[in-house]
Amino acid sequence: MTPPRTLPPVPSPRSIPVTIGAMDSSSTRSGGRTRREATRQKLYEAAVTLIAEQGFSATTVDEIAERAGVAKGTVYYNFASKSVLFEELLRHGVGLLTASLREAAEQTARDGGSKVDALDAMIRAGLGFIARYPAFTQLYVAELWRTNRAWQSTLMVVRREVVAAIEDVLRDGVASGEFSDEIDVQLTAAALVGMVLVAALDWQSFQPERSLDDVHAALSRLLQGRVSGRG
Amino acid sequence: MTPPRTLPPVPSPRSIPVTIGAMDSSSTRSGGRTRREATRQKLYEAAVTLIAEQGFSATTVDEIAERAGVAKGTVYYNFASKSVLFEELLRHGVGLLTASLREAAEQTARDGGSKVDALDAMIRAGLGFIARYPAFTQLYVAELWRTNRAWQSTLMVVRREVVAAIEDVLRDGVASGEFSDEIDVQLTAAALVGMVLVAALDWQSFQPERSLDDVHAALSRLLQGRVSGRG
């Protein structure tokens, strides 16, 4: 098991602003980042690994504060509640993932690659993301199909973002005739997500010594139907 | 969302016996099933849906008892603890899944089908299982990659059972020359599990009106690389 890396700070705070205490506190800054931002970052880092390991309910706010090296009160000074901390963490992480996927697809398009190439590039980007932030990925998978939870709507939004990035490429491919028009875009996109997700988590958990290239090659082969047939 | 169906009783209690109060209570039976077994069954059914919805920690023993229509004391008369109830539930469910997968593979072999046919049959069996027991599947996915939990070892055992069933078919296929000997058996098996898992959960959650055949066809197409190319 690799030491779980955590999510990096984000340049522009967050896409969907959430009112927490004073907005736009461009107050005390040093080195371009406010003290608050640094603290929130530490809390994200602590929370993501703890929740990935134990789940949301089993993780206490005291634990998060302790791992972040901060007093409990600070958690509540920075986030309205435990759930809000978690929701912002989700948005933060998924934002990074979708950006990475779309960037991969666009780069391929710029290079004049086919849609299969784009899909392949997105698989690689997905694997890269999971390798960098395994804890976040774990947490995301674990919460994705839960129902009756406070952050249900956040999850839906965030899920659509990821799946839509893949669906767009599939649809373009069908439109251009590169893909069969008999494929089921939504279901295929979900299946691809699952393929990468589970393979990557298996990789990280059980054979972390293998290289990204290696794992990517195995999935490419599966995607392109080069499984049957002579070696 | 379909009303979540629950796991059926199992003929032979459990593969790995766990000491809970009196062992081997073949005592009072009627119609081949003891009263205790019926109660345990009700508790499994209540627990599986609640834990799938809310997670293990967020689900209280009082809730489980209430939904099962049973007194709290009865839970502890039948299971040593909340975790033990959960672990037995896991073993119970995964036992059914692996049996179903292996049965599908064997049936194909008996009919003289190829290894691709066997894989295809297993995908169908997997989809069928998930459609029947969506709550169990949710719960399984949510817990599978967690670390530092009491039932960690149970999960590992149970994971291997499922993946091994698929790996066996892949290995046989490579040995007989039907599959390329360049495929990565372990990683491909994980990817297949992920493909079916995520596609099926997407199906159940967002387009439950579709038929199993329909979903199966979409995944078959993906598996056999019939995605690119003309319709």
Add this chain to the structure above:
DNA sequence: GTTTTTGAACTGACTGGTCAGTGCAAAAAC
């Protein structure tokens, strides 16, 4: 340039509530 004030950020003890697990006598089931 020294003193005073301000306020954002942080602290940690405390509170009110929740929940796993216990104990047990009486009832029901078999």
Add this chain to the structure above:
DNA sequence: GTTTTTGCACTGACCAGTCAGTTCAAAAAC
């Protein structure tokens, strides 16, 4: 008459969220 279930009161640990008070760097006052 033995096994299983019930109902319910109880305990002790744990935990989300609160709040009165502290810190300190920068701004204001002089």
